[in-house]
Amino acid sequence: MSGSPARAVLSNLRRGSTLSHFTRSFLTGLGLVSGICGLGTGLFPDIAKEFGAPVLVAALTVALGYAAWAAWPRLSFSRDFALPATRISVVVGDLFAQDGHLVIGMSDTFDTELPVLIDHGSVQAQLLVREFGGDTARLDAELTAALAGHPVVGTETREAKPLGKLDRYPLGTVAVLGTEQRRYYGVAYSRMRNDYVCDSSVSHLWNALMELWPVVRNTAHLGTVSITAVGLGLARLSGRLSQADVVRLIIISYLTSSRDSVVAGHLRIVLAPGAAEQIDLRRLSNYLDAQ
Template identity: 45%
Template sequence: MVSRDFTRPNFRITVKVGDLFSEEADLVIGFTDVFDTSTDGGDIISPRSVQAQLLSRVYSGDEEGLDDALEDALRNHRVSFIESASAKPRGKRKRYPIGTVAVLSRQTAKYYCVAYSRMSNSLSAQSSVDNLWNCLSGTWGSVAENGHLRPLAIPVLGSDLARVDNLDHESLIKMVILSFVARSREATVSRKLTIVVHPDNFETVDLAEVRAFLYSL
């Protein structure tokens, strides 16, 4: 684990290996632009994805309940396009702009569900550096508006099935750090950001290099 405390404004960034859903914090959850939730068959949402964990661990497998919560949270967001059933026979068809954030409240935590990748009609999620940067900016804005400076935890977005331009975990972590620090110097987002690396990916991240990057900012 590596951490740095920043001043003016005061906030802390921590990078650690662990379980995102064990953090005592509000969570950022990456989604595609159609906000799919179905893990049936594993070809829409992978059962090992963070979205699937949100469904199983927070909504107790209640897919309809999660869909209703997302629909309600997205009610005032612009829909960019609606696919036809013939063009996209499986999965959701209502597309939202990249960077759209659906804020869910469940018990004492908030979940910032952000569209950072595009789900193709053949059910392949695709993203890019530009998409990730824009979605991070949108997420920090939503957290600043809704989070009341509560602790925030985020996984390494773009490191799994919807890979971002083949960037490695370390580069993605640095992008999250840089984006958060830049936004925080405009206005405070959260007093504590924790970037959680999945244990399976521990060996792909040089924490000493991440620490050096943190202290270079």
């Protein structure tokens, strides 16, 4: 099925890096098994002569099995950090099926109206439908309360912007919704144009993330925070950043902010299965290990 974890695995199996890793692992495993067999031959030469062929087959089988295990794409991986004391995980799955708090990308107007202003397939639309039961009035009320202390940097006229909200907030503004047990961090990383197209840039996304993490630090109480690859799709960043680039940007911004003080006990980056098909998960795992 399209967009399934199985397709993500198959997509990664076809990558050249997987074949290279399989080959290296096979040679490593074969060398280790051969060394053990060589030691056994020296110690028990008579047994080696009698069972030479079966031992060879067994050695090849073990090496192939090890290589297949080592090269098989992982749909989740993580790293624990001592300084800062936190964990970062990357998982393939459903953002809204995760426990803890969630980060939701929004625009500078914090519009919520479906489907003209907010696409039905977006994370923000899923927030409305799955977490607020489709109750737009309730979501708008929470957004209004959360934004009450934030400055408004501009107000559109109804003639210029016939639909949606008129007040604009600085990019990087974070509206904290929900409860202490499950917060939703609505972070403005894009600008909603008056033709209802959202624009952003790499610097806007970076600055929004750097504004987000201090808010998380102050309100998440070292809990688990999950975020998806914000900044693509309607934000018009897909031509400038790949899915993997966005994940790396999230990791670097989080670790940079954590140098001052721990942001959360666990940052979980959730990749939708369709997004995971576009990413070399092994290289991403190696990147996380290298941090």
